[in-house]
Amino acid sequence: IDQSLIRNFSIIAHIDHGKSTLADRILQLTGTVADRDMKNQILDDMDLERERGITIKLNAVQLTYKAKDGKTYLLHLIDTPGHVDFSYEVSRSLAACDGAVLVVDATQGVEAQTLANVYLALDNNLEILPVINKVDLPSADVERVKEEIEDVIGLDAQNAPCISAKTGLNVDEVLEDIVKNIPAPTGSINNPTQALIFDSYYDSYRGVIVIVAVKDGSIKVGDHIHFIATDATYEVTEVGVRTPREITKDELVIGEVGWIAASVKDIKDVHVGDTITTLENQSKTALPGYRRMNPMVYCGLYPVDNARYKDLRDALEKISLSDSALTYEPETSQALGFGFRCGFLGLLHMDVIQERLEREFDLDLIATAPSVIYRIVKRDGSYTSIDNPASMPDPGTFDHIEEPYVKVSIMTPDDYIGAIMDLCQNKRGEYVDIEYLDDSRREVIYNMPLSEIIFDFFDKLKSSTKGYASYDYELIGYRESDLTKMDILLNGEVVDALSTIVYRQFARTRGNAICVKLKELIPKQQFEIPVQAALQGKIIARTNIKAVRKNVLAKCYGGDISRKKKLLEKQKEGKKRMKAVGSVEIPQEAFMAILSVD
Ligand code: GDP
Ligand code: MG
Numbered sequence: 001i002d003q004s005l006i007r008n009f010s011i012i013a014h015i016d017h018g019k020s021t022l023a024d025r026i027l028q029l030t031g032t033v034a035d036r037d038m039k040n041q042i043l044d045d046m047d048l049e050r051e052r053g054i055t056i057k058l059n060a061v062q063l064t065y066k067a068k069d070g071k072t073y074l075l076h077l078i079d080t081p082g083h084v085d086f087s088y089e090v091s092r093s094l095a096a097c098d099g100a101v102l103v104v105d106a107t108q109g110v111e112a113q114t115l116a117n118v119y120l121a122l123d124n125n126l127e128i129l130p131v132i133n134k135v136d137l138p139s140a141d142v143e144r145v146k147e148e149i150e151d152v153i154g155l156d157a158q159n160a161p162c163i164s165a166k167t168g169l170n171v172d173e174v175l176e177d178i179v180k181n182i183p184a185p186t187g188s189i190n191n192p193t194q195a196l197i198f199d200s201y202y203d204s205y206r207g208v209i210v211i212v213a214v215k216d217g218s219i220k221v222g223d224h225i226h227f228i229a230t231d232a233t234y235e236v237t238e239v240g241v242r243t244p245r246e247i248t249k250d251e252l253v254i255g256e257v258g259w260i261a262a263s264v265k266d267i268k269d270v271h272v273g274d275t276i277t278t279l280e281n282q283s284k285t286a287l288p289g290y291r292r293m294n295p296m297v298y299c300g301l302y303p304v305d306n307a308r309y310k311d312l313r314d315a316l317e318k319i320s321l322s323d324s325a326l327t328y329e330p331e332t333s334q335a336l337g338f339g340f341r342c343g344f345l346g347l348l349h350m351d352v353i354q355e356r357l358e359r360e361f362d363l364d365l366i367a368t369a370p371s372v373i374y375r376i377v378k379r380d381g382s383y384t385s386i387d388n389p390a391s392m393p394d395p396g397t398f399d400h401i402e403e404p405y406v407k408v409s410i411m412t413p414d415d416y417i418g419a420i421m422d423l424c425q426n427k428r429g430e431y432v433d434i435e436y437l438d439d440s441r442r443e444v445i446y447n448m449p450l451s452e453i454i455f456d457f458f459d460k461l462k463s464s465t466k467g468y469a470s471y472d473y474e475l476i477g478y479r480e481s482d483l484t485k486m487d488i489l490l491n492g493e494v495v496d497a498l499s500t501i502v503y504r505q506f507a508r509t510r511g512n513a514i515c516v517k518l519k520e521l522i523p524k525q526q527f528e529i530p531v532q533a534a535l536q537g538k539i540i541a542r543t544n545i546k547a548v549r550k551n552v553l554a555k556c557y558g559g560d561i562s563r564k565k566k567l568l569e570k571q572k573e574g575k576k577r578m579k580a581v582g583s584v585e586i587p588q589e590a591f592m593a594i595l596s597v598d
Contacts (some may be wrong), residue, residue, distance in 0.1 A: 001074060004184045006255035008213065010078045010093045012121060013103035014111035014470060018133040020044055021165040022103055022174070023079045029171055030075070032063040032243055043079045043244060048355060055162070060096070060199075060211060060257045062241040067179045075178065076213075076257035083113075088293045088325040091120050092198045092272065095288075096213035096257060099127040099182030100175060102155075106132045106162070107283035109441065110152045112411050112472035118153055128158045129177050136164035148438050154539035166560040175513075185215070187257040192283035193217030195252070195260075195276040197227075201322040206238070208264035208321060210276070213257045217281050220251040224279040225262055228438065232269035233279065234262035267317050272324040277307040293325045295343025296404075296475075297350060297454055300331055300368035300497060302339030303517055304579055308363060309338045315361035319353065325351060329362060332387065335497045335581040336366060341388060347595075366579050368497040369594045372451045374434035375402040375478050390496040392485045401476040401501075404450040407432070410461070412469035414442050419464040427452035428503065447476065449503075455595050486511055486540075488518070489532040490584045497581075500594050507533075510594075511541035517593040522586060529584055 011019045021040040033042060041049070043059040058120040060078045067073055080370035088382040100121040104114060121128050130149050132142055142162050149157040161173035169563045170539075183274050199211035212219075219225060226233045241258040252258045264270060275286035314345065316328045346349040347370060354367050370391075375394070377383040386392060408429070411418055417434065421444070424431070429446035437443055441525040453473055458594040461469055486507055488498035502510050511533030518531050522545055525529075576583060578585050 001073065001253060001255070003189070003255050005071060005073045006076070007073055007178050008076045008078075008097045008185060008255065008257060009096045009099040009101055009178055009180045009182055010080055010121075010126075011101045011594060012090060012094075012117040013133075014079060014105070014108070014113040014117075014524060015081075015083050016197040017103045017105040017108065017111075017114070018165040019103055020079055021231065022101070022131070022163075022171070023077060025165050025168050025171045026077060027061065027063065029168065029175065030063045030065045032061065045427075047359070048352065059244070060242060061244045062092075062257065063243065065179065068125060068176060071178075071179075072177050074255075075175075083348055085344075085349040085352075087116065087120065088345060090117060091123075092125040094120055094126060096196055096198045097124070097126060097180065098185060099129065101178065102128050102130045102147055102156045102366070103133050103165075104130060104149060106134050106142050106145050107137050109145045109148045110265070110411070110437070111470035111481050113470065115153065115411075116472045118155075127182050128155060129174075129181055130155050130160040131174055131177075132157070132160050132162045133165050135162045136167055136169065144438065145530075148441075152437055187254045188217035189215075189216075189218060189254050193219060193255075193276075193278045193281045193374045194283045194285075194287055196287050197270065197272055197274050197276060199322065200270050200272060202267065202318040203261070206261040206263065208267060208270050208280060210260050210264075210270060211258070212252070212260060212276060214252050214254050215287060216254055216283070217278070218251050218253040219260060219276070219278055220280075223241075225260065225276050226279055226282065227269055227271070228283075229235075229271050229274040229278060230269045232264075232266070234264050234269075236262045256373070267321055270321060272321075273501050289443050293312070293345060295325065295327050296346060296450060297344050297370045297372060299342055299344070299350060299370040300333060300336065300339050300388070301328075301342050301354065302333065302336040302366045302368070302497075302579070304364040304366055306337045311361065312340065312357070312363055312365070315357050315363060316342070319360070323353065325349070333390070333497045335495045336368070336579060338556070353507035355379060366497075366588055366591060368591045369500055370454065371501065372404055372454065373430070374483065374501060377402060377480075389499040389501045391484055392499075392501065395484075400480050401483045403483060404449055405476050405479050406453055406473040407476045408446050408448050408453060408471055410444045410469050410471040411437065412442060412444060412447075412465055413440055416465040416469055417442060417444060420444050420461070420469060423457075423460055423464055424448060427457060440564070445541075448473075449479075449481065450475070451501075484535055487513065487534045488517075489534060489539075490586075491529050491582065492523075492532075493582055494534075494580055497591060498593075507535060508540050511535075514593050515541045515543045518590055519543050519545050521590045521593060522584065525584065 013019045063075050065073045080090045080093045153382050161170050163170040194216040195212040195214045197210050223236045238261040239252050246292050277283040317393040320326045328340040373387045375383040376398045424446040429448040432445040435443040482504045483553050484504050486502045487494045509544040514533045528547045529545040532539050
């Protein structure tokens with residue numbers, strides 16, 4: 001391979017602007033995937049990605065492109081997710097690249113994650129190539145979007161390719177731009193070997209597979225790879241690339257992006273962000289790696305069947321290989337037994353992990369109400385951090401509580417500014433500024449408690465702006481707040497897994513709403529169940545779940561047997577994610593009740 005003909009790039013964009021579709025067209029245009037094997041969003045190979053129509057995991061493929069200059073280039077394309085919760089995947093992809101193709105939807109313009117991803121690319125010193133997509137749509141406004149890219153981002157967009165990733169129009173211009181403007185990798189085959197691990201996953205036959213970008217030197221089958229951070233050494237059994245089909249090769253050389261198998265059985269030896277070198281051509285130093293992401297939301301994950309605790313531990317260990325932003329630690333709950341306190345980047349991340357654990361490891365899980373990290377500050381100014389409302393100490397034993405605040409930036413057409421300000425105000429937001437983006441769009445900035453953002457802010461924002469606004473946020477620190485723990489009692493007993501920390505002024509309304517919601521969600525049982533919300537033992541809201549009156553099967557007796565079977569099956573299905581707490585059966589949804597009340 002001629003190193004000067006290698007190009008490594010990512011495709012970045014706001015969600016839905018067309019990254020995965022552009023990747024499809026590039027794979028097709030370069031003949032990497034034959035037309036008859038083509039399907040939409042081909043790189044979104046996880047079932048969950050296909051069902052939800054979103055990219056969750058980054059994906060790296062190798063392809064060749066014969067450019068107009070007559071030379072054949074070797075390209076590595078890394079597709080990335082667009083949702084905020086997965087920005088960690090983006091920053092890892094970018095560290096493996098030399099350039100980024102920035103896709104902007106010609107009907108939408110620059111959105112919050114367009115900007116966030118540009119910052120990530122700049123952090124990695126990447127060449128950024130703007131591309132204007134969806135020009136086939138009647139509402140495309142290419143000139144306005146070009147101006148926006150220049151004004152808001154500060155990139156020259158005059159010569160940006162104007163494409164339709166859907167029809168393939170002008171996609172060849174993007175490839176030409178890539179080979180002309182993205183630099184070739186700068187390392188050397190003669191330098192000590194350094195390869196950046198930017199992803200990994202567990203394969204039950206071959207052990208841990210690591211995905212690397214080789215920055216210097218080479219890695220051959222039979223070489224002894226050394227993980228610098230964890231100081232572990234293994235012999236390489238296989239290396240290869242994906243096209244997106246997995247292809248095995250004899251070696252990976254400088255500039256290549258591919259996978260390595262080395263019978264790595266101990267998952268703990270592999271850290272995404274670590275550097276691999278070889279004993280045959282050893283480097284003493286590691287590549288910079290990247291900043292660790294800190295989880296923003298925590299919840300407890302418990303197996304419905306207590307006997308499967310060890311399986312859950314195993315599953316978490318394996319899944320965290322391919323998702324290094326996930327954290328987990330054992331915890332116990334009086335109500336739910338043994339489980340893990342898990343940390344996530346956001347609610348979508350939490351939801352995706354729970355679903356992946358259930359599908360890929362055949363587990364049934366209960367997730368408890370999510371919580372941010374609070375600081376309990378003592379009189380001497382020292383503090384302890386808690387990520388579980390159940391571990392909040394009694395009032396009187398500390399001075400005050402602090403909660404995380406974020407600076408939220410919302411990009412919106414100006415028609416919705418009023419609605420957005422109302423929403424932010426209702427969520428305890430503190431107005432900071434409104435900035436001008438162009439004639440018809442503004443950036444609204446508020447400081448707000450993280451907990452208010454995480455819960456249903458996104459849905460509310462979407463519905464109050466018809467989906468036209470986008471947002472991004474960053475942590476700005478902790479602030480004192482008037483917060484208190486709210487307990488939920490079922491049948492007179494506090495259920496620790498249902499406790500939440502609430503803003504005192506919201507407690508009564510929230511308490512009421514949760515009780516009503518629980519009444520809806522918890523199936524009737526043989527006896528009446530009082531549902532109560534309490535602050536420090538003082539009841540602030542209550543309702544009752546009435547006892548079942550008659551056998552649900554009674555009306556089927558003598559009737560249609562298949563209908564009876566169906567009913568029983570339906571009940572069994574419903575039982576799957578149910579947990580008996582004392583004498584009450586609680587379904588999964590009940591633990592999420594806090595999210596859907598307001
Ligand atoms: P991603 O979230 O950035 O990966 O976006 P996708 O590639 O999944 O595309 C989001 C939606 O936009 C899909 O429904 C695509 O079919 C559609 N789309 C992508 N590119 C174009 C385009 O050039 N024209 C039109 N009309 N639709 C497009
Ligand atoms: Mg995608």
